[in-house]
Amino acid sequence: MGLDIERFMCQVNEGLLCCICKDVLEEPLQAPCEHAFCRQCIQGWLVNECSCPEDRQTLFLSDLRPLFRYMRNDLARLRLRCQFSHLSGCIKTLFAAFPLHEVTCPHTECALTMTRRELVEHILLCHECPLGCGALILSSRDEELHNCVAELRTTIEVLRAELLCQVDDQRGEMNARLDSQRAHMVQRERALKTQIDALKVEMGQLSEQLQRFLELEAGRGLELDRLAAERAELKNMLEEIQRKQADGGMCPTCSCSGKSRVTNV
Template identity: 45%
Template sequence: MGYDIERFVGYVNEGLLCSICRDVLEDPLQAPCEHAFCTACIHGWLVHHSNCPEDRQVVDVSMLRPLYRYMKNDLNRLQLHCKNREYGCEMVCSLESIDRHERECEYSQIPCSNAGCTVQVERRNLDVHLAVCEYRSRECPNGCGYTILSAEDTQHNCVAELRTELELLRSEMICRVEEAKHEMESRLDSQRRHMVQKESILQNEIEELKSQMSRMMSDVRSLMAAERQHRQELEQAELEKRELMELLRGLQKDCRLSTTEGSRKSANFRPLTRLESAKRKPREVTVI
């Protein structure tokens, strides 16, 4: 719905009126055929229709556009009375600023802020009403600290209220203890499962280490056996080496003895001279 035309001061152009509600445009939209409408009015119309209410041309929500700028400026410059004129407000301002004024107008009717109170008062009289409102709250004058409403003043019993408060606190404490207990049990269960899982992993690692240790010990025994065999082979080789050295020294000694005897025989042997050789040749016999 638009603004009531009776609130405006002076002449209002026909083009600034909604084609549906015939009031001054509020939050306006324009169809392709250039007819203007209040947003609420045209949306409500298009729920049941698919054309412009003025010339029946086809229109849907996607075809609606903001009002032309010059028309928007003309609309914002219109002067109108505050809606609280009947309560005494005499403010006249432009349509562009009327909403801001009415949100702060001292003559606006606003509800009482006390819970349970249905009275509406002018903004300027709210403080006076709050001071005498039967639903206003205040602290118990007897010092129990309980906040009471003025209407309940005669029924207020400090002992009963404190007992009720104590029961509430006790119930709340029990609930918190139960919640803490459940939370602790949940954490303990989670930690227990984690420890069991960790223990299983550690046990597997221990078994793997034992297996590795067993393999290492087997390898060490094999190495020690191989070392003993190698040592025995070295000792056997050393023994054979000493025997060969002894044999070699014996052979060298025999060779030296043989060489000495050969030298002595050579000294006693004298080669024949040519004459002796000739004498020993047999004489040739000539046959006639």
């Protein structure tokens, strides 16, 4: 949880407020989408969720990063009232010096805040379960009420929830990839179909040209046959004329026979 905004002695920029608890950031962490949260707030949120509470983008604990330097500097310059002023005599302090007055138990699962003089006594009482379940015992009463099975069951449920979130995220990513591949295949199929249709048209045109060429060749063949027949006929006629001339002694240039006499004048 963050620090109550009423404790601050100046106007606090909205960018320095936690997006979950709406208090001033404490141990701030930042998501890739640049939304800032208190460490405890965002860790508690991500136990059951796998997205940013502001814009619902996918978010895991491993994605969180420290706050921007300029925002950390703005936080460090804020002045706030010390809630232990009756013990320390301090009325106000800089946010940067806040840990000197109010410290948190070093155990990661313990959220208690106290003065440094109270911390030593608290650490003697705050310890992990001696049976090995990893739960944190904050007091003797907690130790009496502690149930290792229940703690382990809770831990398993948290891990199962996070695993399900990761599986859902991976399934969504896989489906997105499959959709992309499917769209690419459909587009590729359309392009190939267009190419095939174009090739069919081109083949049809070539087939028509070939048919016309064959028809022309057939016509030329008939013409050559006709010319050959005429040539043979003319040749026969010429041979017939030559044979008649040879048999009758006819002059090749006139109709007189070879026995006729020519009268000289």
